[in-house]
Amino acid sequence: MPDATTPIRVLTEPGVYLIGRQMVQTAELDRFLADHGVSWASDTSVAAEVVTETAGRVCYMSFAKPRPGGNAAYLGHIKEVGHGSVLEHGVWNFLFTGVSRSLTHELVRHRAGFGFSQLSQRYVDESVAEYVEPDIIAADPELHAVWLDAVTHAHAAYVKLAEALNAKLADPKAATAALLPPDADRTTRRKAARQAARSVLPNATETKIFVTANARALRHFLESRGAAAAEPEIRKLAGAVLDVLQRESPNLFGDYRKVPLPDGTFELVTDFKKV
Numbered sequence: 001m002p003d004a005t006t007p008i009r010v011l012t013e014p015g016v017y018l019i020g021r022q023m024v025q026t027a028e029l030d031r032f033l034a035d036h037g038v039s040w041a042s043d044t045s046v047a048a049e050v051v052t053e054t055a056g057r058v059c060y061m062s063f064a065k066p067r068p069g070g071n072a073a074y075l076g077h078i079k080e081v082g083h084g085s086v087l088e089h090g091v092w093n094f095l096f097t098g099v100s101r102s103l104t105h106e107l108v109r110h111r112a113g114f115g116f117s118q119l120s121q122r123y124v125d126e127s128v129a130e131y132v133e134p135d136i137i138a139a140d141p142e143l144h145a146v147w148l149d150a151v152t153h154a155h156a157a158y159v160k161l162a163e164a165l166n167a168k169l170a171d172p173k174a175a176t177a178a179l180l181p182p183d184a185d186r187t188t189r190r191k192a193a194r195q196a197a198r199s200v201l202p203n204a205t206e207t208k209i210f211v212t213a214n215a216r217a218l219r220h221f222l223e224s225r226g227a228a229a230a231e232p233e234i235r236k237l238a239g240a241v242l243d244v245l246q247r248e249s250p251n252l253f254g255d256y257r258k259v260p261l262p263d264g265t266f267e268l269v270t271d272f273k274k275v
């Protein structure tokens with residue numbers, strides 16, 4: 001069990017796990033097409049690309065005589081004309097780890113088309129001592145020492161407070177005063193202790209967040225958080241997410257380019273902004 005003396009583990013790179021993607025029920029799509037007297041098949045095997053093209057073609061029932069160029073041309077046109085609602089039908093499930101609480105505070109500001117499930121600091125013990133250091137601080141030994149000192153002290157205070165509060169809440173009087181049952185079990189006491197103790201944890205505290213988002217929302221995230229003006233940690237995450245998405249779906253995300261910035265990082269740029 002980690003305690004106040006557990007060495008601080010410093011993280012600088014986000015973990016990006018692609019947990020889920022869509023699949024197409026081809027038989028059902030074919031049944032719909034047959035019921036309407038048409039036959040059509042997309043030329044892509046990427047489910048999100050098939051689904052978004054199908055959704056778009058339903059709008060004009062344009063299955064019978066598709067224009068040349070296949071799915072790439074179709075979705076390219078959707079981006080060009082800004083028919084972005086069609087892109088909402090493509091969905092991915094990600095798990096991000098090794099990111100700071102300040103990053104997730106920014107991430108959860110994205111509302112439309114996003115779903116979030118984040119590690120609870122009330123239920124989960126934070127004494128594991130993992131903290132995310134900004135690159136600009138990590139690159140400077142003097143600043144790194146100041147940062148590490150601050151994080152180490154905050155971490156020690158958290159562990160001390162969590163232990164002391166936990167012990168205190170074992171007293172029925174203290175438990176009642178904290179609106180807990182007088183005989184509150186260990187889990188309930190620990191939750192009450194952690195929720196108060198976490199107030200001293202810094203923005204740098206590592207967290208994990210499960211994120212489900214559609215292609216339109218992801219594009220908005222990539223543009224706003226991949227921009228040069230965005231905070232560097234979330235810009236780094238946006239770059240890592242783009243890498244995954246460009247492998248997953250070149251036709252939905254292939255238009256983004258990584259443009260180098262003077263500090264050695266890069267920004268994400270597209271000709272089709274906020275589709």
Ligand SMILES: Cc1cc2nc3c(=O)[nH]c(=O)nc-3n(C[C@H](O)[C@H](O)[C@H](O)COP(=O)(O)OP(=O)(O)OC[C@H]3O[C@@H](n4cnc5c(N)ncnc54)[C@H](O)[C@@H]3O)c2cc1C
Pocket residue numbers: 109110111112113217220224225229230231
């Ligand atoms: C570089 C940068 C700096 C920032 N600085 C700050 C800051 O200092 N303080 C701060 O509070 N935030 C800040 N933000 C966060 C920003 O204001 C947004 O909250 C965040 O980027 C989410 O963007 P959004 O609202 O467009 O996204 P979403 O909520 O995902 O919405 C997507 C789009 O849907 C539409 N939409 C969503 N909700 C509504 C609605 N209720 N009504 C009408 N249209 C809607 C809009 O077109 C919106 O752009 C910053 C963001 C960036 C990228």
